[in-house]
Every structure is written in C-alpha cells, then in structure tokens.
Amino acid sequence: MSFYNTFLSEAKSSQDSRIIDDIRYNLTKLFESEASLIEFDNRLIEISRSNYRFGIEDSQILSSSLEPTQLAVRISNLVSTFEPRLNNVTVELTDRKPGENAIAFNILATVITEFGENELVFESKIALNNLATTIEEDSYD
Numbered sequence: 001m002s003f004y005n006t007f008l009s010e011a012k013s014s015q016d017s018r019i020i021d022d023i024r025y026n027l028t029k030l031f032e033s034e035a036s037l038i039e040f041d042n043r044l045i046e047i048s049r050s051n052y053r054f055g056i057e058d059s060q061i062l063s064s065s066l067e068p069t070q071l072a073v074r075i076s077n078l079v080s081t082f083e084p085r086l087n088n089v090t091v092e093l094t095d096r097k098p099g100e101n102a103i104a105f106n107i108l109a110t111v112i113t114e115f116g117e118n119e120l121v122f123e124s125k126i127a128l129n130n131l132a133t134t135i136e137e138d139s140y141d
Contacts, residue, residue: 016113023085023111024122024135030055030082031126031133049081056131068093075105085111086120102127107135 033055040047047053056078076091083089086109094104107122121138 016115016118019085019111019113020118020120020137023083023120024137026083027079027107027122027124028133028135030078031124031135032131034058034131054082071103072105075107079107079109087112101129 035055035057036052037058038052040052072091072093076089079086079091080089086107088108088110090108092106092108094106096102096104102125104123104125107120107124109120109122111118111120123136123138125134127133
C-alpha cells in the first residue's frame with residue numbers, strides 16, 4: 001500500500017467533491033433566481049456581471065417557443081458569466097417529457113482544481129411553474 005493510495009487519493013476526491021458541490025449549489029441558486037428587469041445602459045459592462053443580473057432574466061423566456069439553440073446559448077452565457085470556475089461551457093437541451101412543465105438540459109464544462117482538470121456533466125432541470133431546479137453531477141476524469 002502506497003502513501004498516495006492511503007492518504008492523498010482520498011484528499012483529492014474530497015477536495016474535488018467540495019468544489020463540485022459548491023459549483024452545483026451556485027448553479028442551483030442561479031437558475032432559481034430571477035434577475036432584475038431594470039434597464040441599464042449597455043456601456044456599463046460590469047452591471048451585466050453583477051447581482052442585478054444574477055438569475056434568469058425572464059422566466060417567460062424559458063417557457064416560450066424560443067429556438068432551442070438560442071435557449072442553449074443563453075443558458076451557456078448565463079453559466080459562463082456567473083460561474084467563472086467553469087471553462088468550455090456547453091449546454092445541450094434534452095427533449096421535454098409529455099405532461100412535464102420543465103426544461104431539461106445538460107451542462108458540459110471543465111473545472112481546474114489543484115489536482116488537475118476535470119470534465120463535468122451536470123444533468124439539470126428547471127421547473128417552469130416555480131423555477132425549482134435540480135442539478136445532478138457526473139464526473140468523467
């Protein structure tokens with residue numbers, strides 16, 4: 001039994017797990033929040049990354065007949081803006097289940113920790129009636 005297998009391997013998975021749990025918590029709060037609808041001058045770039053814009057801009061956008069590609073890009077931009085620990089963010093929408101008033105999608109991204117780069121897949125769902133969000137994570141090393 002090596003020192004690494006005994007002590008460091010466990011510390012690595014524990015540290016990575018805490019970071020991933022923290023990212024998942026932040027994404028959940030992001031999708032459960034509604035951003036302020038106050039209009040600001042587009043030249044004020046820092047406001048677009050501030051608490052005024054944290055959350056979904058308009059929950060009606062999610063339930064409208066927005067083109068799926070456009071919706072995926074909007075969600076991807078939202079995640080990239082408010083979760084800077086994630087890199088190479090891609091969002092893939094999944095098919096809606098009949099009778100379910102929710103949007104399901106996968107967030108694919110990479111996160112760099114002190115132990116290296118990890119690829120993440122978050123299986124996500126936002127209920128449109130109350131913005132309740134569930135995010136489950138699969139990690140592929």
